[in-house]
Amino acid sequence: MIKRDATKRSQHSDKARSAQPDHYAALHQGFGWQVDEYFNIAEACCSRWARPGRGSQDAIKRIAICAHRTAAKSTFHTYLELKKAADALSHVLAGLGVQRGDRVAIVMPQRFETAVAYMAVFQMGAVAMPLSMLFGPEALAFRLHDSEAVVAICDESSISSVNSVRAECPALRTVVAAGDASGDVDYASALAGQQRAFTAAKTKADEAAVLIYTSGTTGPPKGALIPHRALIGNLSGFVCSQNWFGFDGKTNARSDAVFWSPADWAWTGGLMDALLPTLYFGRPIVAFNGRFSPELAFSLMQQQGVTHTFLFPTALKAMMKAYPEPGRHFKLKLQGIMSAGEAVGDAVFDYCRAQLGVVVNEMFGQTEINYVVGNCAVLWPARAGSMGKGYPGHRVAVIDDEGKECAVGVPGDVAVNRFDVHGHPDPIFFLGYWKNEAATRAKFTGDWCRTGDLAKRDADGYLWYEGRADDVFKAAGYRIGPGEIENCLVKHPAVTNAAVVPKPDRERGAVVKAYVVLAPDLIADRARQSVAGSQFDAEIIAMLQAHVKTMLAPYEYPKEIEFIEALPMTTTGKVQRRVLRLQEEERFRALP
Known part of the structure; x- marks a missing residue:
């Protein structure tokens, strides 16, 4: 069931779409x-822009990276700076024994040195393995060990985590420390000692460039090898x-x-x-x-x-x-x-x-x-x-x-x-x-x-x-896709975010349950209530259920709504419905 005004809005959108060009x-x-046959990411993304005479903009002035700071002036780095730093780091890595095809872990946030590291690894014909600073010891250890990474490039945000798992990673010979970190090799001083241009490897387009591990939803993470x-x-x-x-x-x-x-x-x-x-x-x-x-x-x-x-x-x-x-x-x-x-x-x-x-x-x-x-x-x-x-x-x-x-x-x-x-x-x-x-x-x-x-x-x-195949579920015989219900809930001014999962039910197999993050003003109002789960909560739940009922099919409204401070998220910004679904299954098993 769809609200009449939503139908009108859809018809209006159809008219607007028909006026748009469609090429x-x-x-x-x-x-x-x-x-x-031969292609290298570093050549395409750095070296060619660092050469003089590319278009009307001098290579010396062409900005590559702008390091934004909230409490200080931003720092701008040109493609020429990027190229010179990448050349120096390539020489440093070669001196550490990194060879074509070797995996080099890059464990740094958005910063100039991170871009330098990628370009340096690519032009060597080595394989860059990006790792998030948010990974815990177990996640880091698995990836470093499984990939057999020989060098890790870190900064102050990741150095302690990498050092804590080095004993479990026998292939990891050297840790290069950038920023304020301290490691086997100091990034700044090592690069300062290398002023020569680096002769890039002639890589085939099909050669490996990046090894990124995908989330392990049904088992250990898998390393996807990207050419x-x-x-x-x-x-x-x-x-x-x-x-x-x-x-x-x-x-x-x-x-x-x-x-x-x-x-x-x-x-x-x-x-x-x-x-x-x-x-x-x-x-x-x-x-x-x-x-x-x-x-x-x-x-x-x-x-x-x-x-x-x-x-x-x-x-x-x-x-x-x-x-x-x-x-x-x-x-x-x-x-x-x-x-x-x-x-x-x-x-x-x-x-x-x-x-x-x-x-x-x-x-x-x-x-x-x-x-x-x-x-x-x-x-x-x-x-x-x-x-x-x-x-x-x-x-x-x-x-x-x-x-x-x-x-x-x-x-x-x-x-x-x-x-x-x-x-x-x-x-x-x-x-x-x-x-x-x-x-x-x-x-x-x-x-x-x-x-x-x-x-x-x-x-x-x-x-x-x-x-996702494992996010779609059946409730009372109906096939439920969580996205449509979540989108409907977020349209309500009381909701900041929402996630929908199946709640196991002995009679119906499963019912629709929504985890809801309330808008800040409602969170403040709720905090002033003397009793958790009070009439205040009941009124909001009824209001949200009625909202969904008027917008979607009757079987799609959430039979149960639970308020939560924040949804579990991956580091890439995706809602981890699996975490909430497993929580519901644990609760169900604990019932008498």
Whole structure:
């Protein structure tokens, strides 16, 4: 059941969409991959921009990294500085015995030295292994040991954690310490002693460049081995999702793009969707090492003149709640917003369009096959809540268990074919899972690479996310996708965020339960109540249940709502529904 005003709004959106240009079919059919036999990420993202005579901007002045600070002046680093530092670090690593193909762990936040480390490792032909500073000892030890990393580059945020697990990692010979950290080798003094240019290895496009470990939801984390060519495979999606990033959409002249995202450069979203593609186009990226907040996001974008960004739906929701009318407080230059990790939902979609002046482009991808589905509002109509369509160069479908494409409206597994619409190999694909051939084989059904994410395809080719295969559940015989209910709850002014999971029930198998983070003003009101679980709580719960009932089907409203201070989140901004689901199962088993 849908509210009448929502139906009107949908009809209005349909009319607006029909007025938008739709160049999707022409882009998709006319697109072709150009991947040379030899390709190196460091050459494409650093070296070529550091040479004199590239365009009208002198290489000495071209900014690569802007280190943003809230209480001090920002520091700007050019591509020439990046290249010289990377050359010096490559010499240091070579002196430490790092060879082509060796894994080098990079355990640092967004900072200039992190970008230097990536470029240094890539141009050596070694393999960069990004690790988050948020990893605990067990997570760090597993990845360092499994990858057989020979060197770790750390700063003050990670050095103690890495040192605490060194005894469990026999292959780890050396720790290089940057910033205020102290290790086997001091980064600053070691680089100062190396002033020579470095002769980069001539790497093939198919050679490994990055080893990133995926979350272990059903077992130990798996290391996805990413080749140099995958960056090329990313570019069509990056350019489209950022509304033709790198070029003025009207004149096709090089733009004044400035990029920023809070996404950690240790993750696919921060590395492959932010840092590397921005550097590929020779544009500046803002680095900020600090806690995210709506005020920080808006003030940083204003101060640095950010034109393009990647913001998780959770970040956008928080920004929407904190600043319903941001134009009253900040002057922004935004031209493109990409969002991924969770469904954005039409409340955030409408907010970005009305208040930020930009239609948010949702994107979908995985570490193994990144940046494959999404929207590009300037080239084809974006639909609120839709994942979008396969980006140019990628053949994407919804398939069943046998690998056959599902009919319109039938849920299935989102999958990407090894070959594009012209029959040419798609460069986006990972090489395989590190030391796990069985898992690599299981990822594929013929030439289709399965994502494990469920979606439906509509008649126009747009995909609509249904959730991870292990997030979708049945309640009273009905199939429930949590995203739609969560989006509905977040539209209510009383809700900051929400997560929906099944609660085991002896009679119905499971019922819909929502964990809700209340808006700050309601949290304050609730704290003033003398009794927890009081009439105050009951009234809010009834109000939210009624809200969902009027917007969705009767079987979708949450039979139970529990208030929570914060939802469990991954370090990449995704809600960990699995944590809440397991909690409900534990509670059920404890019942008499």
